[in-house]
Amino acid sequence: MGFVDLNCDLGESFGAYKIGMDNEILDYVTSANIACGFHAGDPSVMRKTVTLALEKGVQIGAHPGLPDLVGFGRRSMAISPQEAYDMVIYQVGALEAFVKAEGASMQHVKPHGALYNMAAKDPKLSEAIAEAIYAVDPELILFGLSGSQLTKAGEKVGLRVAHEVFSDRTYQIDGSLTSRKEPNALIIDKDKAFKQVLRMVKEGYVKTEQEKDIAIKADTICIHGDGKEALTFARDIRQGFQVENIVVQAIRTK
Amino acid sequence: MGFVDLNCDLGESFGAYKIGMDNEILDYVTSANIACGFHAGDPSVMRKTVTLALEKGVQIGAHPGLPDLVGFGRRSMAISPQEAYDMVIYQVGALEAFVKAEGASMQHVKPHGALYNMAAKDPKLSEAIAEAIYAVDPELILFGLSGSQLTKAGEKVGLRVAHEVFSDRTYQIDGSLTSRKEPNALIIDKDKAFKQVLRMVKEGYVKTEQEKDIAIKADTICIHGDGKEALTFARDIRQGFQVENIVVQAIRTK
């Protein structure tokens, strides 16, 4: 029997702008990464999303991003490690206050978008991020790309880390995701996507685009939260794991 | 023998922009209200200001403001009490994370500018602000205009409050500050300013613009932090209190 966590980006609405089907997707995932106002989210959205996650028994994490609302935090920016440290402290603290205000505690931190991708490859940036999280609360769990510089940095500073894998993305022989600019970056076939993720969870291997198996840790799976298809896939992946005797539960409850 | 706290707004720089003489003024005040990124301040400025205040043994407070950087939080905005609650939680949490990261704890919260002034008169807004602070940490002390709706709301929700007075502003018979639009709003004469504040601290009275005394609580005095004159006045007020046997110390150390 194995275990796996399902995480999803949530609380990405902003003011009058709505994104995501937070209420629905919270029925399927076990960890919620809540935007903190830099790339998405605002104080009111944060409060509502925290409340909703708690009602549904879903663990809460901060989802800090780059200060780029118009780009949704998806555009790389040449920030220094010190700036990364500072913006992670700020955003984690802001979300933590909403969680504390509801009498609960936060489980994890997962950097968003370009910050996540930059950190996956940059040891100095990753270490700054990990140190920021540790400084705010050493019990927080760092979610990062499986086997990347980010999870390595988390382990180095003494944080518990969760290795994240993707069901709908193909992998390169070095464990990185195939760039979205490449034709085979995405796995469209839902069966194929589930089989890839099931094998990662059960066996700890994934077949890369180079047709070679590599070892991969799969503590948590990234689930998309927008669109009907995403909801269907979230439900199906959850049922699929049940059939396979994989227990779906939040990282820190294991 | 009496006690009084001296507080000052700090950490108001932003990116390449510098405001205030934080390093110098921290030698004279006992409580620092640090901007939280909405009306002034940014994550890096917040970290540096927290570190500086701790080095100088000055107590730290969050200084949440309206989301109006270009207006420096000085323009009233028609926000709802719920929005006030949410933006206070967010900003207090963000600053608290920097304080925690340095192994310290926060003393107080003082709303900034238009938020402070709106709250002084609006019981619903004040109650939302007080509840936000209480929800994040019931030990935090709320700084508000002496005798205003804000201090009343703090007391109502169970927070310890510090009644704030101004040395360089004249008072109305209802205890409010004379509007800056009026000719006699400011006390320019430094001796007169010190005498007013000394009387508030020692006797608990202030003479209003209507030439009548009113009772006023003076737990903490607002000190300005920009300009050489401000520094001189801060030093003089501190020495003046020493001569008068008034102990200048941070609120929570009393």
Add this chain to the structure above:
Amino acid sequence: MGFVDLNCDLGESFGAYKIGMDNEILDYVTSANIACGFHAGDPSVMRKTVTLALEKGVQIGAHPGLPDLVGFGRRSMAISPQEAYDMVIYQVGALEAFVKAEGASMQHVKPHGALYNMAAKDPKLSEAIAEAIYAVDPELILFGLSGSQLTKAGEKVGLRVAHEVFSDRTYQIDGSLTSRKEPNALIIDKDKAFKQVLRMVKEGYVKTEQEKDIAIKADTICIHGDGKEALTFARDIRQGFQVENIVVQAIRTK
């Protein structure tokens, strides 16, 4: 035979956030008020919306708002007339550049949300707005609440003005809209709404909440652009006017 213009707020999306059914509603309206990046919109959305409006032969106007993205420009702010002047120049210029880049010219300016409402009642604010528009281009037409301080200010500074009326809002005896906080602010019944607006266009009168007729000029009608019902109403109002021999056409083409 009469004439009337139908205007709608458009280009309110922002980055990854989508609002409104711009493509559909442009088939029914004759004037598009395009957000300019302060309360909604971003440079890419502005370019796309300008292009779309031009393709559909709809006249373009700038829709400047308060600098309050999270509040969608709907929260009053205590800005000075000078600040209003400056922010209108800025936003009108930004939109005009996109229109010029496509080889076209702009028809009008309509302030948004709280700026529109504040201006309707405040002669100084209105005059600053009208002067800003005139300074950028005296040929621009100012859209403002019919008979309000804003249209008065436009006329005073020498701008052509378009008096705007609402089909789905009730009126007070002084010509102002019934506040949304009042129970009878909105006209839900579509027939009743059309009848009100038809009478305003044909006869120049509206029956107020005080059950008394007042004179009202109706040069342009505000049409909502979000939701299926809005689309249906836009189509119906357009057909209704055709039946009544009211020509629906953009202000400056008359």
Add this chain to the structure above:
Amino acid sequence: MGFVDLNCDLGESFGAYKIGMDNEILDYVTSANIACGFHAGDPSVMRKTVTLALEKGVQIGAHPGLPDLVGFGRRSMAISPQEAYDMVIYQVGALEAFVKAEGASMQHVKPHGALYNMAAKDPKLSEAIAEAIYAVDPELILFGLSGSQLTKAGEKVGLRVAHEVFSDRTYQIDGSLTSRKEPNALIIDKDKAFKQVLRMVKEGYVKTEQEKDIAIKADTICIHGDGKEALTFARDIRQGFQVENIVVQAIRTK
């Protein structure tokens, strides 16, 4: 006899924040690059700076930057050419409106900071920027690093370009500036700086860090606007050119 333009970044203040000695430096330069609200500047600062430049007879240019106020537009961002096009149109239009409102016309556009540096090396980004400027007004002059991709792109789309050189930066053999991360990036000695720039203007050559001369066009010189030393250098360079019979005048007046 030769000609040269002196340009300086201006209007970089923001709200309560002051940067630069705009009033003083305008006595020495012939072209003012005015920030447009993305990396620095706000509508009120833009208006004041435009007015001041016109009073002093200095030509005005837009200085569009990346949307990164906290980073002052100095951090590279992975924006697309389309996004660059859009943000340049927006900012150029915003500034142009202030210039038009004063009855004047704009001379040039110079991208700021990271946008300038990215464009110097990236032909697609440069072409997008040049096309944006051309679309708004084909008479505008593009200021770019001498001999870079940006000036090439300007020439390609049909804009008049001004090749910019730096007095206080050393050059590489490919005509690029030595990176600020390198020890010899800056020329501290004011005489040496003036000699370098004089030779560029008079002879069209500069000695690179590799001790080899390269040809370089010097239409305009970047002057810094902050600090007393900058003012002194601006005055000295202007006097130095006079002695050498080089006429200092704005590009479009030549």
